Amino acid sequence: MHTGNETSITFCPAPENYGYKFIRTDLPEHVEIEAIVDNVVDLSRGTTLGIGDVKVHTVEHVLAALVGLKIDNCRIELSGNEPPVGMAVHAFCRALLKPVLKSKQLKEFIFILMKQLDILMKQKVLILLLFQQMTQVTVMVDYHNPALGSQHTGMFNMEKEFITDFAPARTFCFLTEVELLRDQGLIKGGSIDTLWLL
Numbered sequence: 001m002h003t004g005n006e007t008s009i010t011f012c013p014a015p016e017n018y019g020y021k022f023i024r025t026d027l028p029e030h031v032e033i034e035a036i037v038d039n040v041v042d043l044s045r046g047t048t049l050g051i052g053d054v055k056v057h058t059v060e061h062v063l064a065a066l067v068g069l070k071i072d073n074c075r076i077e078l079s080g081n082e083p084p085v086g087m088a089v090h091a092f093c094r095a096l097l098k099p100v101l102k103s104k105q106l107k108e109f110i111f112i113l114m115k116q117l118d119i120l121m122k123q124k125v126l127i128l129l130l131f132q133q134m135t136q137v138t139v140m141v142d143y144h145n146p147a148l149g150s151q152h153t154g155m156f157n158m159e160k161e162f163i164t165d166f167a168p169a170r171t172f173c174f175l176t177e178v179e180l181l182r183d184q185g186l187i188k189g190g191s192i193d194t195l196w197l198l
Contacts (some may be wrong), residue, residue, distance in 0.1 A: 007080030009062070011096055014073035020066060022049060022056045023077045035063055057082040065092035068162035090167040 003186040014021070020035035033039055042048035046058040061085050066074055085094075140152040155161050 007078055007082055007084055008179060009079075010077040012075040012077060014075045016073065016074040018075070019164060020074050020076065022059065024054055024081065025076060025077050026054065026079050026081075027054065035059065045159065055081055059083065059085065061089045062092055064089045065096060065167065068158060068167060070095055070159075088167075090163070093167045150191050152167055 002009065005174075022033045022035065024031050024033070031051060033049045033051050033056055035049060039049045039051060040047060041050035041055060042057075047060045047063075048055055048057045050056070056078060062076060068089070130138055136154065136156050138152070138154040140150065142150040153165075155166060
């Protein structure tokens with residue numbers, strides 16, 4: 001989407017406690033970039049992971065598919081620096097479900113929230129974590145645009161709702177943003193025909 005480079009992706013089983021690692025097979029050394037917060041190097045209209053000069057752009061759709069399908073360990077081989085543009089979360093889910101990718105589970109990790117936690121990011125995104133007995137995600141978004149208005153949704157059961165209700169969601173942008181995104185060196189792989197414009 002952003003780099004405009006042709007690329008292919010291969011999902012490979014991984015050993016226990018491997019987590020998620022992106023491997024740049026187009027490079028001589030096949031650099032491995034683990035999908036952890038410490039390796040996030042950019043958040044401009046997508047999540048970019050990097051180690052040194054080696055980067056992998058727009059990884060969020062791949063990671064969402066893996067988490068949504070409860071695949072805890074996966075070696076993700078890329079022949080370029082970004083997953084294929086046409087592969088939204090739902091397409092990655094379909095690909096992952098076909099061969100029944102088997103992978104051992106991570107050791108159980110339990111996170112217990114003892115009090116309410118508010119996180120404000122760049123005055124735009126507010127993340128509010130509340131203590132509850134069950135996992136629930138509620139999202140509200142307001143783009144301050146009459147075409148969309150305020151929207152909200154929730155996920156109460158990931159196993160039942162992720163593939164049917166959330167994975168089909170697509171990336172979009174406003175027509176007024178296209179020139180700005182191009183000036184920033186983004187959306188090189190997109191066109192008016194392939195972009196979802198509002």
